[in-house]
Amino acid sequence: MLAYVFWHWRQPQAAAGEYERRQRAFHAALAAAPAPGFLRSFSVGLSGAPWAAGGGDVYEDWYLVQDFGALGALNEAAVSASRSAPHDAAAAVAGGGAGGLYRLRGGVALDAPGYAHWFGKPDGVSYGELFARLAPILEQASAGLWMRQMVLGPGREFCLHAATSVSLPAPFHALVLPLRPAWPALDGTGMTPAR
Secondary structure, three states: OEEEEEEEEEOOOOOHHHHHHHHHHHHHHHHHOOOOOEEEEEEEEEOOOOOOHHHOOEEEEEEEEOOHHHHHHHHHHOOOHHHHHHHHHHHHOEEEEEEEEEEEEEEEEEOOOOEEEEEOOOOOOOHHHHHHHHHHHHHHHOOEEEEEOOOOOOOOOEEEEEOOOOOOOOOOOOEEEEOEEEEOOOOOOOEEEOO
């Protein structure tokens, strides 16, 4: 499973409520007429990510797709047919944005994570060791571990999504950001397994 992650922020003159309404309309249009291989999307509000709007208030959209082919289909579908007008309306009030590409490497893809733990691979730790050391945390916290792909994106190499803040063992040092759900309303399941 891959995720196109898009950080975006509103223009100063755009009201927060109207900005979120337009963003939700786009996500709803995408869910109503999904591209081939599109699984789902969610959006959260946050602040403190140094790679987005200088650490100010931003939104972080996660578009989950099956594979790289589905990513191309999503790219085309997002700006066409019934999704075109909602996309353009949302983009019209955006002040800026940045994107990245991540792959689910362990655990589950949460529908609405409460916290994001962003970190890089510590020096001297192999990827195999990293995954092995984090596996018990992923299982215990019903969390998901996402890894940046092809160095695409300004965010850190790893993002651990969890419902609550978790403690990572040394030598991991994470930037922990609380997340505010913006889309969608929870359906009660809360997670999708890694594939």
